[in-house]
Amino acid sequence: MxxxxxxxxxxxxxxxxxxxxxxxxxxDPEGVAALLSECELLxxxxxxxxxxxxxxxxxxxxxxxxxxxxxDDAETLPWLGNDAGLYLGTVVVRTVPxxxxxxxxxxxxxVRLASGREMEVAGAGRDWAASGxxxxxxxxxxxxxx
Numbered sequence: 001m002x003x004x005x006x007x008x009x010x011x012x013x014x015x016x017x018x019x020x021x022x023x024x025x026x027x028d029p030e031g032v033a034a035l036l037s038e039c040e041l042l043x044x045x046x047x048x049x050x051x052x053x054x055x056x057x058x059x060x061x062x063x064x065x066x067x068x069x070x071x072d073d074a075e076t077l078p079w080l081g082n083d084a085g086l087y088l089g090t091v092v093v094r095t096v097p098x099x100x101x102x103x104x105x106x107x108x109x110x111v112r113l114a115s116g117r118e119m120e121v122a123g124a125g126r127d128w129a130a131s132g133x134x135x136x137x138x139x140x141x142x143x144x145x146x
Contacts, residue, residue, distance in 0.1 A: 033101055036109055037090040042083035045070060055094050057144075060136040061085075068129065068132060077129055085125020088136050092119070096144050113146055 046053050050068025051062045070080045089111045093099045111119040
């Protein structure tokens with residue numbers, strides 16, 4: 001998932017001004033985190049199945065148990081996968097000490113752990129949506145260990 005609007009912002013005269021450096025969050029990291037946590041399609045699908053996404057590791061386990069009806073819709077699949085990855089990242093950022101969002105120069109959001117390791121959560125979410133492997137709860141457990 002590429003979010004180019006989160007990258008450099010230029011003033012009208014072409015001066016970078018307060019634009020973030022490549023890979024840094026804009027000046028409102030909490031606002032960016034809120035934007036990345038929306039995951040509307042995933043939240044809608046989960047709600048239809050009676051699963052409440054409360055940004056906890058337990059909700060990842062509940063997602064892993066859903067019947068993957070979205071796999072029948074080639075148009076929905078990649079979007080839902082991105083949402084699943086962003087939701088995984090949201091749970092990590094909110095529950096793993098030192099984890100933060102980082103926007104790569106190309107606009108891809110990744111989770112940076114306190115160790116400096118970066119996790120490409122959107123790709124992991126797309127893999128999960130397409131095949132169910134690896135499970136989101138398993139990914140979370142592996143991330144939380146580091």
